[in-house]
Amino acid sequence: MGELFHHIASTETYVDVILPVAVPKPYTYYVPEDFINDVVVGCRVEVSFGRNKLYSGLVANIHNNTPSGHTPKPILNIIDKKPTINQKQLKLWGWMANYYGCTLGEVMNAALPANLKLTSETRVYLSPTFDENFDGLSDDEYLVTEALSIQNELSIDDIRKILNKKTIYSVIRSLIDLQIIFLKEELQEKYKPKQVSCVDWAEPYKSEPQKLNKAFDLCQKSEKQTRALMVAMQLLKDNDFIQRSDIYKKADVDGGVLKAMEKKGIFRLFKQTISRLGGYSEDLNEAFDLSAQQVRALAEIETSFETKNTVLLHGVTGSGKTRVYIELMQKAIAEGKQVLYLLPEIALTSQIITRLQKIFGDEIAVYHSRLSNQERVEIWRAVKEGKSVMLGARSCLFLPFEKLDLIIVDEEHDTSYKQHDPAPRYNARDTAVYLGHLHKSKVLLGTATPSIETYYNAKQDKYGLVEMPERFGGLQLPKMVIIDAKEDAKVRQKHTHFTTKLIEALKAALERGEQAILFQNRRGYAPSMRCVTCGWAQECTQCDVTLTYHKFKDQLQCHYCGYSTQLPKTCPACGSLELNLHGFGTEKIEDELKIYFPDAKVARMDWDTVKSKNALATIINDFEEKRIDILVGTQMVTKGLDFENVGIVGVLSADQILQFPDFRSGERGFQLITQVAGRAGRKHKQGTVIVQAMNVAHPVLAEVLSNDFPKFYEREISERHAFNYPPFMRLIKLTLKHKKPSTLNDAARLFGYELQKRLDYRIKGPAVPYVSRVRGQYVLDFLIKMEKDAKWLSKAKRDILEVTHLMQSERGYSNVRVNVDVDPL
DNA sequence: AGCACGCCGACT
């Protein structure tokens, strides 16, 4: 083991350690003799940083270059025997930090599950499963365990005092592995596999069903048992086992009946572990043959993969792209390889998981933001051990894949693949392409509405392109109608957000027993409440926006920071009693619907109704089982929902999307309207889509109407070309923040001046953004528009760093924060 | 991100 290092043991060995703090680069520590044989790149080490803080850092590099200018501290301990992070992950981190202009520490914070990041703040608890068995523990382990059985909670510092030692992380690690203790983060939600009670035939009925009439004889005297038997026969025909609750429901019997039948040797009752996210379900129609289109697409994708690493699968909504993914996934798994399937976060709660779990069963694991810390670590380990399929949102990119063969990025165009807020501000779709390159695996980007960037890459032959222009099963795309809301407003007497046509269509659909989805891209009741007399509107105390009225809570709320306040009775500016609501959000639509359709069951799906844990799943389920007639929602209703009985989809205001002052508003509008339209009329019937707009002449509307993506693309790409936007140029958005507007302005002027000296006309700004103050901080934006080659990118980032330091070293400006966002959306 | 140091105004 150690022989390898003997020849360099005479010189000092150093490690560069990534720390989970916002420092610009890894820090160098020396490796004491004792650890030299055990330290490996990717393992976590315990180090002291600053006055008296201890952190678990990650070894990025091992070398013997003595740092100049300071004496390195020693690493205090090695936490892992085996590296936590493999070489490819480290490479990915490096690429992300470099490309997206952030620190390795920031990437590490995003990448590692909380439970793999120990800091001295962590509190330690005794596991409830610990059975007071102290056998086989080391002295240190014994002391900690004993202390915990008296106190129940210890800080890392307490433990340090108890053991009278400085380095204790290895003791903690081993106690966690022994499942004697757990850390504070694990307290919030302890992972327990979910179990359901199940029923199956006992022998001999299991293998010899013809003997079942004997079972009927045994139950002859009991009506309930006979009923249970009949239901079981029906259900067990198609399933290996069934849930007890299904029998309770369908046969109207209780547990006692089944117990009695178990005694008679008819049933076998047992517990089955199932995934929390569904998994167990009755029918399975993946057995259907592939359509001709799917067969062709599959063949084209595979051919394309021979020469291209990345392929775009452009298939209309309902064309059956998922089925194509599944075929590819199965092939990869059959070869013993791993597959990563990325989805936008919100689509993860929906039906796709259930569908994939039905097919892949235990081979699939799901990783998303609502998992507990312990579950995350569980999945992390599973991936390391070669779990075949990982399904999840963008953070899945960070899992420790060993033999990744295929990456699927579903809904490739979705903007939630881009992380905005804390660095790293990465785009998971683009990062996936790089991850694919690292693993020499294939990347499939799938969508009904490709992003301009991706389609351009395909057109340029950088990516392969496979088209699926028809819906599965010969179903027609929904019929789309655009209604001139301005014209309609002239003829109708009442003020409402519904045109006569939309109301009529909804009415007809409800009468036919169909369901409807209404899309309004704004939540709350009304975006602002304004005084009729003087025009005053309540603004947020922290942000530069007017507050949105939420009727349900009878409050005004800020959508940027969450600040809320009661609405005033009179105008504070002029005392007028007349306060009017302006604009409309999902809440108001829901309210108005209740007036038009008092008997219809209306539900709302937006951030406000979905934030609690199971709310989204409940709404989806209720809609699926027709307990909801009309579903009103924001963007959320456009993502990955498959319902079979939707007769009408309504877009209440196309203008709000298309009129947005951003060069991507056309693209966004095309995607949003096409996607929401795709929710209409699946299964057997053609659905109808009604789009209301004031400006019916907008070209995107015509292109959506005729489902003419190529036309839309050609028009859009020539505009992008004319105005020097992506994909022809690369954008970097810089955001400067400070709590004093004057300081911010002065600092920004200096910043802009210095940056322009270096990058010339490529700098636009400083500009006051749409929301110029957020959470008490004033904001100014710069936009860098530059040539696409890597040379310029690295020069720009060097310049940004330099100018940032220059500005921050100026007196008074050191608190001005600079956020870098490469490829902003 | 913490944490200490140091420079200012507001107090027992």
Added chain:
DNA sequence: GTCGGCGTGCTC
């Protein structure tokens, strides 16, 4: 006089 506010700089 000192207490404590916060702006500034450093951490291998």
